[in-house]
Each structure stands twice: as structure tokens, then as C-alpha cells.
Amino acid sequence: MSVAIVGAGKFGQAIARGFVRAGLVAADRIIASTPCSEDLAKAAKIGVRTTFDNLEAVKPSNVVFLAVKPDVMRTVLYEIAPIISERHIVVSVAAGVKISYVEDKLPVDTRVIRVMSNTPCMVGEGATVFARGTAAKDSDSVLVQQFFSTLGFCVESEESSLDAVTGVSGSGPAYAFCAIDAMADGGVKMGLPRDLALKLAAQTMLGAAKMTLEPGSHPMILKDNVGSPGGTTMAGVHKLEELGFRNCLISAVESTTVKSVELSQQMLDEDKNYDEDVKTAVLKI
Numbered sequence: 001m002s003v004a005i006v007g008a009g010k011f012g013q014a015i016a017r018g019f020v021r022a023g024l025v026a027a028d029r030i031i032a033s034t035p036c037s038e039d040l041a042k043a044a045k046i047g048v049r050t051t052f053d054n055l056e057a058v059k060p061s062n063v064v065f066l067a068v069k070p071d072v073m074r075t076v077l078y079e080i081a082p083i084i085s086e087r088h089i090v091v092s093v094a095a096g097v098k099i100s101y102v103e104d105k106l107p108v109d110t111r112v113i114r115v116m117s118n119t120p121c122m123v124g125e126g127a128t129v130f131a132r133g134t135a136a137k138d139s140d141s142v143l144v145q146q147f148f149s150t151l152g153f154c155v156e157s158e159e160s161s162l163d164a165v166t167g168v169s170g171s172g173p174a175y176a177f178c179a180i181d182a183m184a185d186g187g188v189k190m191g192l193p194r195d196l197a198l199k200l201a202a203q204t205m206l207g208a209a210k211m212t213l214e215p216g217s218h219p220m221i222l223k224d225n226v227g228s229p230g231g232t233t234m235a236g237v238h239k240l241e242e243l244g245f246r247n248c249l250i251s252a253v254e255s256t257t258v259k260s261v262e263l264s265q266q267m268l269d270e271d272k273n274y275d276e277d278v279k280t281a282v283l284k285i
């Protein structure tokens, strides 16, 4: 198996590092491309092969991960389309880019899978949901499941769920990092050294997440178990409620989901305008 990662930025590097770390693909079987020399140097440190040329990455590969930002997706798809064949599986990890958008720009019957994952893949604790395109086979789905299962939790779903998945787990690590940082700030405000406060905040999140993932657990029962009658915890939980903590998180997931839907629509609209501009230009000739 040979893997191309087109767009070796933060997320492209995260999955490359994850695949190598998990021993799923040897580093020299991965070739990562980006026009950014800084990103290319970071990818090279993982041990993977690197190139500025997307075609050089795609040509020898059979699994092609597209990890570019949505705004360059069209350019990249048109660039690689002439060399995509039945031997390739194209896996897009871009937020807000619909499967049909990718399929439209590649040869008919290209096997496409759309993934929404997250950066904790780097440490084997990713959360990934994927949906298959119209020509993708069961074996493609099994392969993608295998790839992302080595990087954490992974499940197949319908494409319609992926905007909400982006809201919860795609962008979710950012909310968790903000929470950890804020808890550490609180600790420092109350007199703890910064490094200890940060370690305590992160370890607490990790422990709470692990307990929540135990079979049969529910976060609100676990929360009840922390609060002793008349004790400290409920004073803190009361403050969280007073300041709208839960409301805040629900709204954050909602805003991210809405943004993902908007992004998909914006891409389809831009595509339509682009097609009309091309038609007009052709008519002028």
C-alpha cells in the first residue's frame, strides 16, 4: 500500500504521524505534498517522503488523502483528476466539502470517501466518522475504518451527519483545549504554579473522559458522584450553571455545525459561478 497526503499541513501531518506511529504504513510508503516549505520540513521530520508536486505524490499511490483547506480543493481536484484511475481511493478529510463536490471533479466512478476526524489522532485518541461516496466499495470502507481505527475511535455513518460531527469532535479539541487552559488559569489565580495547574487540568479532563467512556457510564451520574453534600463541587457547578457553561458549549457545537453547512453551500455556489464564468469565456472565444 502506498499513501499520498496532499496538503501536508497540521492535519495532514497529524494523520501521517498517526499512521507511522501505529505501524500501519511504513514511513517510506507515505509521500506528502504541499507548496509550503515549512510544512514540508515538518512532514519530513516524521520520516515520510515529501514533495512540492501533488502529482508526484499521487502517481505511485493507491490511497490519496486530501488534506487541503476547502478553498484550494477545486484546484487540487482538477490538478490530480487526469492521473486518478480505478486503482485509487480518494479520501477527503476537508470540513464542509461534500462527496458530490469531489466526485464531480474526478473521473466517473472514482472511489471517494469523506472523513471528519480530529487532531487527537496524533496520540491515538482521534474520533473519526466517515461516509462513502457512490462508487466506494465495502472493501474501501473497511480500509478507511482500518486506517482511522489505528488512530482512535472510528465509525461509518451517513454523509448528512458530518456537519454535526464537525461541531462535536472535528472542532471539539479546540473547546477542550480552551477549557483546560481556563482551568489552569483558575489554578494559577488561586496560587498554583502554572505547570502544576496545567498538568492537573489536562489529567482531570483525560480521567473524566476515560470514565465517561466506560460501558454504562453517564456523565451526569459521574458528576453527581463528585459532589459531596454541602461540599465544594456543587459550589463550582452552580457557578458554571450561573455563567451558562453548558449553554455555551451547546452553542459552540451549533455554531460550528452551521458554519460547516454554510461552507458546503458556499463551495457549491462558487462552483456554479465558476462553471458559468468558464461557459461565458468559451462563448466569447
Ligand SMILES: NC(=O)C1=CN([C@@H]2O[C@H](COP(=O)(O)OP(=O)(O)OC[C@H]3O[C@@H](n4cnc5c(N)ncnc54)[C@H](O)[C@@H]3O)[C@@H](O)[C@H]2O)C=CC1
Pocket (backbone or CB within 6 Å): 006, 007, 008, 009, 010, 011, 012, 033, 034, 035, 036, 039, 054, 067, 068, 069, 070, 072, 075, 076, 093, 094, 095, 096, 116, 117, 118, 119, 170
Ligand atoms: N486541523 C484540524 O484539526 C482538522 C482539519 N481538518 C481539515 O483538514 C484540512 C486541512 O486543515 P489544516 O491541516 O488545519 O490546514 P493547514 O493550513 O495547516 O494545512 C493545509 C496544507 O495544504 C497546503 N496547500 C495549500 N495549497 C495547496 C495545494 N494547491 N496543493 C497541496 N497542498 C496545498 C498548505 O500549504 C498546508 O500545508 C481542512 O480541509 C480541514 O477542514 C479536518 C479535521 C480536523
Ligand SMILES: O=C(O)[C@@H]1CCC=N1
Pocket (backbone or CB within 6 Å): 095, 166, 170, 171
Ligand atoms: O476549523 C476547521 O475548519 C477544521 C475542521 C475541523 C477542525 N478544524
